[in-house]
Amino acid sequence: xxxxxxxxxxxxxxxxxxxxxxxxxxxxxxxxxxxxxxxxxxxxxxxxxxxxxxxxxxxxxxxxxxxxxxxxxxxxxxxxxxxxxxxxxxxxxxxxxxxxxxxxxxxxxxxxxxxxxxxxxxxxxxxxxxxxxxxxxxxxxxxxxxxxxxxxxxxxxxxxxxxxxxxxxxxxxxxxxx
Amino acid sequence: xxxxxxxxxxxxxxxxxxxxxxxxxxxxxxxxxxxxxxxxxxxxxxxxxxxxxxxxxxxxxxxxxxxxxxxxxxxxxxxxxxxxxxxxxxxxxxxxxxxxxxxxxxxxxxxxxxxxxxxxxxxxxxxxxxxxxxxxxxxxxxxxxxxxxxxxxxxxxxxxxxxxxxxxxxxxxxxxxx
Numbered sequence: 001x002x003x004x005x006x007x008x009x010x011x012x013x014x015x016x017x018x019x020x021x022x023x024x025x026x027x028x029x030x031x032x033x034x035x036x037x038x039x040x041x042x043x044x045x046x047x048x049x050x051x052x053x054x055x056x057x058x059x060x061x062x063x064x065x066x067x068x069x070x071x072x073x074x075x076x077x078x079x080x081x082x083x084x085x086x087x088x089x090x091x092x093x094x095x096x097x098x099x100x101x102x103x104x105x106x107x108x109x110x111x112x113x114x115x116x117x118x119x120x121x122x123x124x125x126x127x128x129x130x131x132x133x134x135x136x137x138x139x140x141x142x143x144x145x146x147x148x149x150x151x152x153x154x155x156x157x158x159x160x161x162x163x164x165x166x167x168x169x170x171x172x173x174x175x176x177x178x
Numbered sequence: 179x180x181x182x183x184x185x186x187x188x189x190x191x192x193x194x195x196x197x198x199x200x201x202x203x204x205x206x207x208x209x210x211x212x213x214x215x216x217x218x219x220x221x222x223x224x225x226x227x228x229x230x231x232x233x234x235x236x237x238x239x240x241x242x243x244x245x246x247x248x249x250x251x252x253x254x255x256x257x258x259x260x261x262x263x264x265x266x267x268x269x270x271x272x273x274x275x276x277x278x279x280x281x282x283x284x285x286x287x288x289x290x291x292x293x294x295x296x297x298x299x300x301x302x303x304x305x306x307x308x309x310x311x312x313x314x315x316x317x318x319x320x321x322x323x324x325x326x327x328x329x330x331x332x333x334x335x336x337x338x339x340x341x342x343x344x345x346x347x348x349x350x351x352x353x354x355x356x
Contacts, residue, residue: 012312012335012352013326014192025332124318134190138337138352140302142330148191150328152320154203157190159316159346168337170350174190174316 002105004049004114004123006132007041008147009169015144016117021057029137031167041133042067047109049100049123052077053145054116055090064089069109073100073119097126121149124176131160131175138168180283182227182292182301184310185219186325187347193322194295199235207315209345219311220245225287227278227301230255231323232294233268242267247287251278251297275304299327302354309338309353316346 009026010016017023030036048066052074058065070090077092093100097119104112114123123129134147156177164170187204188194195201208214226244230252236243248268255270271278275297282290292301301307312325334355342348 013330136350138335140326140330140333140335142326142332143328146328148318148320150321150324152191152318154320155318157316157318157346159342159348162340162342162348164337164340164350168335170337170340170348172314172342172348 002101002110002112003130004101004112004128005041005045006114006120006129006134007038008115008120008133009135009137010147011139011141011144012136013140013142014147015141016147017053017057017145018141019144021053021145023057025139025141026137029139029167029169031165034165034167034169036135036165036169036171037133042113045111045113047071047104047111048113048115049073049104049119050114051116051119053118059083059086066090068113071100071104073097097123097128101128117145117147117149120147121152124148124155125153129176131173132157133171133173135169135171138170180279180288180290181308182279182290182306183219183223184292184298184307184312185216186293186298186311187313187315188325189317189319189322190314191318191320192325193319194325195231195235195323196319197322199231199323201235203317203319204315207317207345207347209343212343212345212347214313214343214347214349215311220291223289223291225249225282225289226291226293227251227282227297228292229294229297231296237261237264244268246291249278249282251275275301275306279306295323295325295327298325299330302326302333303331307354309351310335311349311351313347313349316348 048070055072072092157174160173162172226248233250250270335352338351340350
């Protein structure tokens with residue numbers, strides 16, 4: 001049994017990045033002195049699943065920011081797109097959400113951090129997300145890459161906890177109702 | 179000088195109603211025993227501005243739910259659409275947001291409750307909103323009538339306060355940055 005978990009920041013109008021992928025608006029408002037719980041979250045995670053856009057945003061970061069093995073789900077990227085120095089840290093797969101999670105479960109993983117708008121949407125649609133920590137950033141972007149999109153299934157949530165920060169970030173944790 | 183004020187509930191994915199206008203999902207989750215601050219909010223309001231969809235959702239309610247004079251902004255409705263028993267309680271106008279607010283200011287109004295997705299979007303775009311109380315309801319609707327849309331201006335907000343309720347509602351108040 002493996003479960004998917006979301007930890008993501010979004011503008012108040014539901015965008016996780018500008019259309020060109022820019023997240024400067026988020027970094028400007030993210031006070032590094034505040035503890036938004038990422039370390040606690042990642043401590044409970046043993047594998048990371050992300051989409052191509054998220055991967056391309058971080059692939060050239062040095063040092064490599066992911067402290068867990070990464071599975072990139074993409075229909076267009078292939079193993080040849082793997083930088084040689086990332087071997088062993090990440091894999092690229094064109095599997096469906098269900099098949100990808102089944103593979104990770106067989107490999108012994110139990111809790112996957114699911115990251116990126118389209119991947120989160122497809123995992124929600126497949127019933128593979130157990131809970132989500134959503135942080136609202138005090139800005140309306142007006143347009144951009146959508147966190148949830150406008151063609152998803154209806155999903156009941158259970159609110160577990162909320163916290164607001166001096167920076168203006170408001171973070172809420174939701175469980176996906178069974 | 180007149181200012182616009184928003185007080186609205188939205189699904190976590192940013193919809194204020196299903197595509198057909200249904201808000202049953204909201205009413206089911208709204209615990210009437212909880213004080214979500216509407217009475218305090220409306221006490222500071224002297225006029226209500228809404229769009230056609232919002233008006234049509236409430237026009238047949240008996241008793242009439244609006245405790246302030248109402249201005250309905252619509253390009254398609256005219257004075258003939260006014261039910262006779264609403265005379266004096268509401269007006270219909272095709273004015274632009276700016277012209278409508280200018281008219282209300284001349285009439286002596288000072289604080290307008292601006293309600294309905296498209297009207298809120300057009301008032302935000304015109305710089306006529308001073309603050310917003312946004313209540314997130316613990317559900318993903320997947321599709322529906324959008325609160326903010328996907329073609330608005332970028333607007334910086336200042337977070338003032340957040341509160342969560344046992345029902346799972348999470349309410350945050352934002353000022354629009356100058």
